[in-house]
Amino acid sequence: MVSSWPNASCLLGLAGAGATAMEVAPQNLFVWNPHWQCFVWNQNDCAENVEEALNMFLVAFDVDLAAVIELDDASYQSPSGWDFIVGKCGHDLVHLFYNTLRWTPSGPQSIGCMQTDPGDRPFVIQQFVGTSGDKVIAVAAHFPHPTFSTEVSVYVQTAQTEHLRTALEAVRRESGIDKVVLMADTNAWSWISNEFIWRQQLGLPGSLVSTRLMQTCCLDADFPPAFTFDRIMANFGDDIQSTALYMGDLPNWTHQVKGTKIGAFHRPVFARLERRALESSPSGVWIAMILLLISTIILAVILLAVVLKKVCKRVEYLDSSTSSSGEEDEHSS
Numbered sequence: 340m341v342s343s344w345p346n347a348s349c350l351l352g353l354a355g356a357g358a359t360a361m362e363v364a365p366q367n368l369f370v371w372n373p374h375w376q377c378f379v380w381n382q383n384d385c386a387e388n389v390e391e392a393l394n395m396f397l398v399a400f401d402v403d404l405a406a407v408i409e410l411d412d413a414s415y416q417s418p419s420g421w422d423f424i425v426g427k428c429g430h431d432l433v434h435l436f437y438n439t440l441r442w443t444p445s446g447p448q449s450i451g452c453m454q455t456d457p458g459d460r461p462f463v464i465q466q467f468v469g470t471s472g473d474k475v476i477a478v479a480a481h482f483p484h485p486t487f488s489t490e491v492s493v494y495v496q497t498a499q500t501e502h503l504r505t506a507l508e509a510v511r512r513e514s515g516i517d518k519v520v521l522m523a524d525t526n527a528w529s530w531i532s533n534e535f536i537w538r539q540q541l542g543l544p545g546s547l548v549s550t551r552l553m554q555t556c557c558l559d560a561d562f563p564p565a566f567t568f569d570r571i572m573a574n575f576g577d578d579i580q581s582t583a584l585y586m587g588d589l590p591n592w593t594h595q596v597k598g599t600k601i602g603a604f605h606r607p608v609f610a611r612l613e614r615r616a617l618e619s620s621p622s623g624v625w626i627a628m629i630l631l632l633i634s635t636i637i638l639a640v641i642l643l644a645v646v647l648k649k650v651c652k653r654v655e656y657l658d659s660s661t662s663s664s665g666e667e668d669e670h671s672s
Contacts, residue, residue, distance in 0.1 A: 365403035365404050365442070365467075365469075365475060365477075365520060365573075365612065366403055366576075366611055366612045366613075366614075367400050367401050367402045367403045367609070367610075367611055367612075368402070368403060368404055368405065368520065368522060368571050368573075368609070368610045368611070368612065369396060369397070369400065369402045369404075369405035369406070369436075369522070369571075369607065369608070369609050369610070370405065370406045370407075370408075370479075370522040370523065370524070370569050370570070370571055370607070370608050371393065371396075371405075371406075371407050371408070371569070371605065371607035371608070372407070372408035372409055372481070372524045372556075372568075372569060372605040373385075373389045373407075373409065373410070373593075373604055373605065374409055374557070374595075374602055374603045374604050374605060375409045375411055375430070376595040376597075376602030376603065376604075377389050377409075377593075377595060377602060377604065378409070378410075378411035378412055379411065380595045380597060380602065381595075382592075382594070382595050382596070383591055383592040383594065383595075384592055385592045385593065385595060385602075386412055388590065388592040389410075389592075390410075390412065390415055393407060393410075394417065394418045396584075396607065396609070397417070397418055397421050397436065398418055398420075400609055401438075402421070402436065402438060402609075403437070403438050403441060403442065404435070404436065404437055404438070404442070404467075404477045404520060404522065405434075405435075405436040405437075405479075405522065406433060406434070406435060406436070406478075406479030406480070406522035406523060406524075407423075407433075407434045407436065407479075408431075408432070408433055408434075408479075408481045408524045408605075409431065409432055409481070410432055410434050411430075411432055417436065420438060420439055420440050421436055421437065421438055421439060422436070422437060422439050423435060423436045423437070424437075424444070424448070424450070424463050424465055425463070426450045426451070426461035426462055426463040426479070427461055428451075428452035428453075428454070428458040428459050428460060428461040429457060429458050429459045431459055431460060431461055431481060432461065433461045433462060433463055433479045433480060433481050434463075434479065435463040435465060435477060435478075435479035437465075437467060437477070440470075441469055441470050442467040442468070442469055442470075443467060443468050443469075444465050444466070444467060445466055445467065445468040445474075446466035446468075446474075446513070446514050446516075447464075447465075447466050447509075447510040447513045447514050448463075448464065448465045448466070448510075449462075449463075449464040449506040449507075449509065449510050450462070450463050450464070451502055451503075451506050452502065453480065453481070453482060453483055453499055453500065453502050453503050454483050454499055454502075455502065459483070460480075460481050460482060460483045460499075461480070461481060462478065462479065462480035462481070462502075462503050462506065463478070463479045463480070464476060464477070464478050464506055464507060464510050465477050466510065466514050466516060474514070474516050474518065475516065475518045475519070475520060475575070476507075476510055476511065476514065476516050476518065476519045476520070477519075477520050477522070478503075478507065478519065478520065478521045478522065478523070479522050479523065480503060480521070480522075480523040480524075480525075481523065481524050482498065482499075482500065482503075482523055482524060482525045482526045482527070483498065483499040483526065484526045485497040485498045485499075485526065485527070485528075487528075489528075489530060491530070491531065491535070494527070494528070494531055495539070495540070498527075498540060500536075500540040500541060503541065504540065504541050504542055507519070507541060507542075507543065508542065517544055517545060517574070518545075518573075518574065518575050519543055519545075519573065519574055520571070520572070520573040520575075521537070521541075521543075521570075521571065521572045521573070522570075522571050523569075523570060523571075524556075524568050524569050524605065525568055525569070525570050526556075526568050527567070527568065527570070528565050528566070528567070529552050529564060529565045529566075529567040530565075532552075533547065533549035533550075533552075533570060533572050534547055534549075536570075536572070537549075537572055537574075543574060544574060545574025545575070546574060547572060547573070547574055548572070548573055548574075548575075548576050548577070548578060548579040548612065549570060549571060549572040549573070549579060550570050550571045550572070550579060550581035550608055550610050551581050552567035552570070553567060553569075553581070553583040553606070553608065554566060554567060554583070554606075555567065555568055555569040555583050555605050555606040555607075555608060556568040556569065556603065556605050556606075557603035557604060557605055558589065558593060558594070558601060558602060558603060558604040558605075559600075559601035559602060559603045559604075560603075562606070568605065569583075569605055569606070569607075569608045570608070571608060571610045573612060575612070576612035576613060576614055577613055577614055577615045578612075578613040578615070579610050579611065579612050579613065580610065580611045580613065581608060581609070581610040581611075582608070582609055582610075583606045583607070583608050584606055584607045584608075584609065585606050585607070586606065589604070
């Protein structure tokens with residue numbers, strides 16, 4: 340667990356101080372839906388591995404805000420320096436994570452369901468205030484599945500985004516803030532653009548920057564080109580760099596199989612917002628390099644801890660097996 344390491348808080352404090360000095364809006368963003376089968380079926384210790392990977396990503400990428408969908412473990416603990424707000428509808432869950440060293444929940448909050456009969460597909464909307472005084476509205480959401488069709492009109496009729504749109508309008512009106520970031524499993528096909536979701540479906544203002552449409556869903560469908568579901572969008576920043584993780588061979592723990600059914604694991608998406616006016620300055624470049632070095636060190640420490648943990652488990656297993664074998668030999672003699 341990251342929170343138990345003596346050096347984690349120190350390193351996170353340095354990273355937080357560097358970000359505070361830059362006085363910028365949220366920069367490092369993350370969305371992931373490992374899917375419910377990982378926790379309910381939990382084959383190959385999937386739940387434990389997801390939580391270890393999640394905590395590693397939060398720390399190594401120095402994440403400001405994140406949305407994690409279907410994290411179905413009430414005992415889960417986030418690493419030191421991060422906290423979360425949970426939205427639940429039926430069995431469905433959404434966690435909105437935030438970096439406590441840089442962001443504080445403040446002002447309006449709205450937690451609801453995009454489907455209401457029955458309640459399903461949760462969303463969390465929360466206003467945050469940064470250490471520099473910057474204010475932003477963060478949204479974590481799990482969109483319903485629209486009817487499959489290449490006709491945009493069918494998507495509009497079946498996307499069921501009305502409740503999220505209404506809640507966003509209320510929070511924006513109450514807070515007076517128009518700066519919004521959305522992190523969601525949108526369940527939107529590749530022909531549905533981020534711009535369309537942002538403006539037509541959610542009625543949000545501003546110049547949009549967003550992640551590339553990447554094949555993030557799903558393992559059970561072998562990640563087809565049309566399944567570009569997991570996305571991050573914001574109406575602030577000059578540009579955004581994005582990547583999907585686990586693009587090569589997937590770890591064994593991601594494979595959940597029951598009969599003919601396969602778990603619908605999604606690839607995580609990490610994005611970094613860029614503000615050229617700040618990052619082009621010499622001080623901004625040096626700070627960015629220092630933060631990158633800190634993140635690299637943290638990632639190396641976490642990976643080493645994970646490897647050592649697995650090695651220790653293996654050694655304990657071998658020791659117990661040897662001990663049992665010795666006892667059997669003595670008994671037989």
